[in-house]
Amino acid sequence: xxxxYHELNDAGEQRQRFQRDLAVRAAxxxxxxxxxxxxxxxxxxxxxxxxxAVGVDRLLMALAGTGRIADVLAFDFAHA
Numbered sequence: 001x002x003x004x005y006h007e008l009n010d011a012g013e014q015r016q017r018f019q020r021d022l023a024v025r026a027a028x029x030x031x032x033x034x035x036x037x038x039x040x041x042x043x044x045x046x047x048x049x050x051x052x053a054v055g056v057d058r059l060l061m062a063l064a065g066t067g068r069i070a071d072v073l074a075f076d077f078a079h080a
Contacts, residue, residue: 001059002052009046014039 008014018035025032060072070076 001062002054004050004052006048006050007046009043009048011040011043014043 008017015035018040022032022035057069057072061067061069064072066072070078
């Protein structure tokens with residue numbers, strides 16, 4: 001029902017990930033937004049942190065008693 005995660009606060013690693021994403025976008029001919037320099041500059045001040053994100057669609061599946069995510073989505077992936 002939930003995803004656990006920790007926040008990446010290494011600006012160098014985040015920059016590399018952004019650059020890899022931009023390379024993939026370039027190869028596909030997609031728009032390449034500029035790097036978010038203010039975000040990268042703020043990362044060193046971010047303390048170590050983690051969290052949990054509840055998947056509302058999965059929660060609705062449990063409440064509805066269904067094993068099919070399409071049963072709780074307004075538009076399932078086949079019809080989006």
